[in-house]
Amino acid sequence: MITSPLWLPATLMAGATQAWRTAVQRRVSHSLSINAAGLVRYLYGIPFALLLLGGYRLLFPAPMPGIGSRFLLFCLAGGLAQIIATNLLIMAFQHRNFVVGTAYSKTEAVQGAVLSFLLLGERLSPLAWAGIGCGVIGVMILSTGGKRMGPTDFLRALAQPAAITGIASGFFFALTAIGIRRATQEVGGDDRIVAALIVLATTVLLQTLIQGxxxxxxxxxxxxxxxxxxxxSGQVGLLSALGSxxxxxxxxxxxxxxxxIVGQIEVAFTMAFGHFYLRERMRRSEAVGLLxxxxxxxxxxxxAL
Structure with a gap:
């Protein structure tokens, strides 16, 4: 159920910010191990997450909302899933280029739709499912580089390390989303932004403790x-906190x-960063997949209307 129209601009901004953060983080990953590159987004994100929460509370003062008994459990589950997903995504970058690595992880949309239906009982309209299908086809075109493939070739491509790690990354990102949604539901009150920021600050602290x-x-x-x-790494932390x-x-x-599903627009931002920031060439097939x-x-x- 949609409780506020705020979700749309928040999601679009999240896609843009995450693409920027991932591009910067990829440069950091060249000099750090997979776990170290993953840690920077949490460790350096802590001060910015606390500033966002504190600043919002100063602008909109209100009594502290109540916290449910399972709040920490859902924050921990979502945070751990995000650590695994981030590490897998960094591994995917090591097998293929920045755009393709992200494209594999975007299968998260269809995985998230199935998991949210099974675990949360959330349902989508037929048009939304059509959007998922269209997006998945676009992602597959991006991930295969537009090559013509028969069924055997396609299955062989999916067995490549980049595909396995990218799709697994999408699975754990989908689990992250479910854990975070349940954590926000454990925060009382009508202000969903403050609930999101409380979950963010708590989750980032837990992630820093675990991976640190x-x-x-x-x-x-x-x-x-x-x-x-x-x-x-400070830039990664800032962008990570804003995006999250x-x-x-x-x-x-x-x-x-x-x-x-709407967050798949991140692929467009990713391709822009890959082309202009990382100087990676954009093929015609990638433009078709993007469309x-x-x-x-x-x-x-x-x-959704």
């Missing part, structure tokens, strides 16, 4: 590298599947 402890125990040298990379605040607001005010993804987003929006 892993790094200290297993890769102590990488922890020093994370601290030394504060100039670039927008995603969490979307999850708090609209069905998970709908937010993730299908955008068409899928439009169909999903029409189905």
């Amino acid at each position: 402890a892993w790094l200290i125990l297993r890769e102590p040298g990488q922890m020093r590298a994370v601290l030394a990379s504060w100039r670039v 605040a927008c995603w969490f607001t979307g999850f708090a005010t609209a069905p998970v599947a709908l937010v993730r 299908l993804v955008v068409s899928g987003v439009a169909l999903a929006l029409m189905g």
Whole structure:
């Protein structure tokens, strides 16, 4: 159920911010291990997440909302799923280019639609499902580089490391969305933005403890590298906090599947960053795939009206 029209601009802003953050994080990942590159978004995101929550509370003062008994459990589940998803996405980047790695992870839209129906009972209109199908076809074109493939070739392509890690990343991102939505539902009150920001601050703190402890125990040298990379990593933390605040607001005010379908517009922003920021060439087939993804987003929006 959509509880506020705020979900749409929040989701669009989340897509743009996440594409920017992922592009910057990919550059950091060249000098850090997978776990260290994942940690920077949480560790350096903490101060910005707390500033967002504190600033919003100053602008809109109100009594602190009540917190349900399962709040921490859902924050922990969503946060852990996001750690796994982020690490898998970074691994996908190591097998293929930035755009293709992200494209595989965008199968999250259809995975999220199925999981949110099974776990949350959320239903979509036939038009929204058509949008999912259109978007998935676009993602597949992006992931295969527009090559003509028979069924055997397509299955072989899906067995490649980039496909496996990218699709697995999408699965865990879908689980992240479900965990975060349930966490926001455990926060009382009518202000869904403050609920999203409380969940964000809590989740980022938990993620920093989990992945930070892993790094200290297993890769102590990488922890020093994370601290030394504060100039670039600080940008990742800022963009991560802003993007997550927008995603969490979307999850708090609209069905998970709908937010993730519209969130596929991130692919458009990703291609722009890949082309202009990372200097990666854009093929004609990628433009066709992009058009299908955008068409899928439009169909999903029409189905939500």
